[in-house]
Amino acid sequence: xxxxxxxxxxxxxxxxAIAETAGIDYIVPPKTSKRTLTLGVKHSNxxxxxxxxxxxxxxxxxxxxxxxxxxxxxxxxxxxxxxxxLVQKVILEDLGLHYRWLTxxxxxxxxxxxxxxxxxxxxxxxLSLKNITTFPYALWIGWKKxxxxxRLEKLALRVRAREVITGRTEKMLQKALAGLDKAKTGRAIxxxxxxxxxxxxxxxxxxxxxxLRVAIVGELYTVMDPQINRGVERKLGEMGVEVTRTxxxxxxxxxxxxxxxxxxRERLRYYRxxxxxxxxxxxxxxxxxxxxxxxxxxxxxxxxVHLMPFACMPETTASGILDRVSRDLxxxxxxxxxxxxxxxxxITTLLEAFVDMLMWRRQRFH
Numbered sequence: 001x002x003x004x005x006x007x008x009x010x011x012x013x014x015x016x017a018i019a020e021t022a023g024i025d026y027i028v029p030p031k032t033s034k035r036t037l038t039l040g041v042k043h044s045n046x047x048x049x050x051x052x053x054x055x056x057x058x059x060x061x062x063x064x065x066x067x068x069x070x071x072x073x074x075x076x077x078x079x080x081x082x083x084x085x086l087v088q089k090v091i092l093e094d095l096g097l098h099y100r101w102l103t104x105x106x107x108x109x110x111x112x113x114x115x116x117x118x119x120x121x122x123x124x125x126x127l128s129l130k131n132i133t134t135f136p137y138a139l140w141i142g143w144k145k146x147x148x149x150x151r152l153e154k155l156a157l158r159v160r161a162r163e164v165i166t167g168r169t170e171k172m173l174q175k176a177l178a179g180l181d182k183a184k185t186g187r188a189i190x191x192x193x194x195x196x197x198x199x200x201x202x203x204x205x206x207x208x209x210x211x212l213r214v215a216i217v218g219e220l221y222t223v224m225d226p227q228i229n230r231g232v233e234r235k236l237g238e239m240g241v242e243v244t245r246t247x248x249x250x251x252x253x254x255x256x257x258x259x260x261x262x263x264x265r266e267r268l269r270y271y272r273x274x275x276x277x278x279x280x281x282x283x284x285x286x287x288x289x290x291x292x293x294x295x296x297x298x299x300x301x302x303x304x305v306h307l308m309p310f311a312c313m314p315e316t317t318a319s320g321i322l323d324r325v326s327r328d329l330x331x332x333x334x335x336x337x338x339x340x341x342x343x344x345x346x347i348t349t350l351l352e353a354f355v356d357m358l359m360w361r362r363q364r365f366h
Contacts, residue, residue, distance in 0.1 A: 007031065010146075030065075063099055157233070160234070274287040308335065
């Protein structure tokens with residue numbers, strides 16, 4: 001058995017840690033590239049969203065390298081992520097690629113558990129007693145690495161907005177994450193966090209700078225993956241903007257498990273705020289995108305960047321409503337619709353114009 005999984009932000013770091021700790025062979029797909037996108041586009045319907053195409057490309061490249069077991073997350077309607085497994089299985093089979101598939105359900109209800117049992121029946125035959133008995137510990141190591149990644153990334157968001165030498169924070173973040181990736185035990189992870197924070201703390205910063213504050217909202221894959229969003233978070237930071245986002249692996253996992261009181265309370269606040277414009281739960285991140293934008297405006301943020309894949313149904317709904325929210329509140333919102341045709345230069349130009357406008361507003365009204 002050689003398991004693989006899609007690329008999504010730093011997910012490969014802690015997914016790899018789980019497999020390594022449990023003694024399960026794995027193959028990390030090559031870093032998402034132009035070839036990855038080309039493969040996904042070639043074998044997908046042109047109207048399907050960009051995350052589907054990228055993930056499909058990840059799987060094709062991993063299977064080419066010898067992976068034989070795909071681990072994929074599930075979702076519920078109206079987001080089409082819940083149908084990715086059904087469609088991608090057909091495409092991969094038509095390509096003559098051989099694999100086993102394991103879906104991690106978004107919620108631990110009986111239908112999901114029964115489906116999961118069927119998928120794991122054959123896989124269990126290839127697992128040793130050691131694989132099984134060490135798996136809980138492996139999950140703990142994976143969780144610690146995931147939380148460590150998020151801790152370093154959140155620190156980088158603050159440092160990047162104040163860096164003196166543009167691009168320095170990103171280099172130091174990658175160095176810190178590389179050190180974390182090598183950690184094998186809980187204590188080693190703690191040491192890697194301390195070392196990573198020192199590395200990021202070594203970046204020269206303009207402590208007197210008052211950076212703009214911008215929240216990034218939208219579909220979780222495009223928000224969390226810099227390859228898909230063309231580095232929007234990094235670009236904003238290097239333009240002197242302190243970025244905030246609520247889409248993190250931990251928040252989505254805790255929500256799926258029904259735990260994490262603070263995270264649920266925050267999400268409920270966003271949902272309730274959205275009801276003045278949208279009287280029901282559309283699903284996925286739609287209501288959260290709207291509600292968070294409203295509350296960020298009230299909290300004194302300078303603006304919001306809304307990210308969405310082309311043809312994403314929940315975020316298309318959110319996009320139209322956010323136009324009205326922006327007008328009603330006099331609050332800047334920039335929506336970026338991402339697909340395979342997107343040009344990085346265009347995104348950079350739009351972000352530069354947006355930041356210039358935010359600076360002008362700050363100088364005028366403050």
